[in-house]
Amino acid sequence: MKKIPHALTMAIIALTSPLTFASSTDLTVTGHITPNACTPTLADGGNIDIGKVPVKNLNPIANTEVGNHYMAFNVNCDAPVLFAVKSIDNRPDTNIASPLFFGVGLTPANEKLGYFWPYIANLQADGLNAAAIRSTDGGESWTRATTINSNELLATSIIGNTTPIAVKDLAMLLWINTYIARADSLTLNDEVPIDGSITLEIKYLP
Numbered sequence: 001m002k003k004i005p006h007a008l009t010m011a012i013i014a015l016t017s018p019l020t021f022a023s024s025t026d027l028t029v030t031g032h033i034t035p036n037a038c039t040p041t042l043a044d045g046g047n048i049d050i051g052k053v054p055v056k057n058l059n060p061i062a063n064t065e066v067g068n069h070y071m072a073f074n075v076n077c078d079a080p081v082l083f084a085v086k087s088i089d090n091r092p093d094t095n096i097a098s099p100l101f102f103g104v105g106l107t108p109a110n111e112k113l114g115y116f117w118p119y120i121a122n123l124q125a126d127g128l129n130a131a132a133i134r135s136t137d138g139g140e141s142w143t144r145a146t147t148i149n150s151n152e153l154l155a156t157s158i159i160g161n162t163t164p165i166a167v168k169d170l171a172m173l174l175w176i177n178t179y180i181a182r183a184d185s186l187t188l189n190d191e192v193p194i195d196g197s198i199t200l201e202i203k204y205l206p
Contacts, residue, residue, distance in 0.1 A: 038077040067178035080166035090197035105195035
């Protein structure tokens with residue numbers, strides 16, 4: 001079973017005074033142990049190879065699209081479960097243009113190389129057409145989603161609604177566009193790796 005990390009922070013502040021005989025306070029820890037687990041999978045092991053991009057093909061004054069790929073993304077659970085997918089940028093602070101995008105690394109001169117951004121297509125929940133929704137506040141509120149954004153939660157709803165639903169088998173296509181920054185902002189005297197990476201992590205919802 002895939003272990004999903006979960007952080008629990010507890011703090012106790014105890015105050016005592018010689019003027020009181022005794023004082024006490026209770027700390028309660030609650031939660032649920034669930035037998036149901038979900039496993040996320042990406043086609044092709046989650047690998048996209050852009051190949052070699054000649055410097056001469058890069059636009060000197062605008063970002064250049066160097067990759068346009070589709071990849072299947074599935075989440076399969078033991079039973080219908082309320083869950084979301086959290087996207088974590090493993091190359092933080094290397095993206096350009098927007099904090100919603102995912103970085104693809106730095107040049108040897110410490111310049112931000114570019115970004116990629118997955119769009120969502122053909123989403124189905126248990127074989128039925130469904131909608132993607134996103135949360136920027138840890139699941140307190142939800143809005144319609146068309147992309148996977150950095151450090152946001154992505155869940156599923158019925159079409160026309162923005163309330164998460166329990167799903168057993170989730171399937172979608174990710175349309176992943178990769179861009180390199182304008183060439184006049186980069187030092188490209190030597191070969192530079194395109195090195196983007198994100199983690200898609202299952203978060204169970206209450």
